[in-house]
Amino acid sequence: MLNYLWIPLLISLSKHLPTSVNAKSTFNSTLLLTSSEFGQLSPGCPAPEPNLNYRPVIGILTHPGDGASGRLNNNSNASYIAASYVKFVEAAGARVIPLIYNEPKQNFDHKLNLINGVLFTGGWAKSGRYYEVAKYVFQKVLKKNDEGDHFPLVAICLGFELLTMIISQDMNILEQFSAADSASTLDFMQNINFHGTVFQRFPPDLLKKMSTDCLVMQNHNWGISPGKLQENSNLCGFFKILTTCSDDNDKVYVSTVQAHNYPVTAFQWHPEKNAFEWGLSMIPHSEDAVQVTQYVANFFVSEARKSLSRPPASEVLDNLIYNYSPTYCGKAGKGYDEVYIFT
Numbered sequence: 001m002l003n004y005l006w007i008p009l010l011i012s013l014s015k016h017l018p019t020s021v022n023a024k025s026t027f028n029s030t031l032l033l034t035s036s037e038f039g040q041l042s043p044g045c046p047a048p049e050p051n052l053n054y055r056p057v058i059g060i061l062t063h064p065g066d067g068a069s070g071r072l073n074n075n076s077n078a079s080y081i082a083a084s085y086v087k088f089v090e091a092a093g094a095r096v097i098p099l100i101y102n103e104p105k106q107n108f109d110h111k112l113n114l115i116n117g118v119l120f121t122g123g124w125a126k127s128g129r130y131y132e133v134a135k136y137v138f139q140k141v142l143k144k145n146d147e148g149d150h151f152p153l154v155a156i157c158l159g160f161e162l163l164t165m166i167i168s169q170d171m172n173i174l175e176q177f178s179a180a181d182s183a184s185t186l187d188f189m190q191n192i193n194f195h196g197t198v199f200q201r202f203p204p205d206l207l208k209k210m211s212t213d214c215l216v217m218q219n220h221n222w223g224i225s226p227g228k229l230q231e232n233s234n235l236c237g238f239f240k241i242l243t244t245c246s247d248d249n250d251k252v253y254v255s256t257v258q259a260h261n262y263p264v265t266a267f268q269w270h271p272e273k274n275a276f277e278w279g280l281s282m283i284p285h286s287e288d289a290v291q292v293t294q295y296v297a298n299f300f301v302s303e304a305r306k307s308l309s310r311p312p313a314s315e316v317l318d319n320l321i322y323n324y325s326p327t328y329c330g331k332a333g334k335g336y337d338e339v340y341i342f343t
């Protein structure tokens with residue numbers, strides 16, 4: 001009986017093996033471990049694409065506070081990154097360097113030269129030093145791209161709102177919406193070419209489900225309507241609208257945008273929460289919803305692999321987020337599950 005089961009299994013497995021790798025070594029895990037330890041590719045493994053950077057590093061901008069309403073740290077200079085953003089990046093094959101928004105400019109600038117892309121997180125801070133630093137980083141992102149590196153920026157929720165303010169040069173451009181702790185569908189714009197956008201690599205059936213099932217998490221009170229975005233020449237010159245959503249009162253807001261000429265993508269929704277946050281009641285956790293997290297993360301890191309800046313490895317190691325430990329704060333039953341705090 002056992003033999004009958006195994007034979008077709010082995011045959012079907014061997015069909016998928018590259019012809020130059022023999023089946024015996026594939027099934028010998030000792031051998032596999034040994035060769036990967038030395039970082040050597042067996043003769044049968046195709047060489048990686050030489051034009052890609054397989055060790056991308058993403059900078060995540062910290063946000064003021066402790067991420068836990070003072071339960072963890074009341075220092076006025078504290079800032080944090082919710083660990084879900086870090087996991088989101090790591091799950092797609094990149095490492096993270098925290099860009100601590102209030103650290104001395106020299107350190108901050110040094111870190112900007114160690115990374116291959118930037119993530120702006122959710123939060124609430126829209127003024128003062130945090131706003132200025134976000135604007136500074138955004139300008140650096142444009143500059144790096146203008147100088148020939150492919151240097152992506154993904155901006156989520158507050159990040160989307162900050163880019164809206166920075167690009168429009170209008171601190172009052174945001175409008176109020178009612179979309180706290182709610183899951184929604186995405187309404188895809190008609191006649192939009194998704195080539196080169198985050199949605200290009202989504203399987204068509206998942207894209208279709210996103211327009212009918214509540215697979216994306218919303219948690220915001222601000223946003224911008226499509227009309228207001230289109231009216232602002234700076235904004236519509238920079239971004240094209242990929243999706244919109246409707247809030248609790250059926251008011252329509254822009255939910256995903258992609259820059260026309262830069263690898264800059266902004267989400268009013270939270271791609272990272274589906275897989276990695278549990279404190280808000282409405283976060284979708286279905287297999288489809290978790291795949292949404294994964295496809296967005298894969299898109300972001302695939303963009304960062306096109307950044308060919310390869311700084312000295314030791315300087316990267318000195319600054320990685322692995323030099324810090326996250327704190328579990330999800331026991332309070334609200335907010336983020338884990339946060340990294342920087343003081």
Ligand SMILES: *[C@@H]1O[C@H](CO)[C@@H](O)[C@H](O)[C@H]1NC(C)=O
Nearest residue numbers: 024027028029030031032034
């Ligand atoms: C697997 O490979 C290792 C290293 O070549 C060898 O020492 C070991 O005997 C092999 N094991 C089996 C089960 O073939």
Ligand SMILES: *[C@@H]1O[C@H](CO)[C@@H](O)[C@H](O)[C@H]1NC(C)=O
Nearest residue numbers: 066069070071072073074075
């Ligand atoms: C921060 O301040 C609040 C209000 O005074 C207090 O309840 C809380 O325990 C403080 N947090 C810490 C970590 O000390």
Ligand SMILES: *[C@@H]1O[C@H](CO)[C@@H](O)[C@H](O)[C@H]1NC(C)=O
Nearest residue numbers: 075076077078102103104343
């Ligand atoms: C933040 O404040 C703490 C305690 O007040 C201090 O030890 C630390 O050096 C400060 N950090 C920064 C970056 O200013």
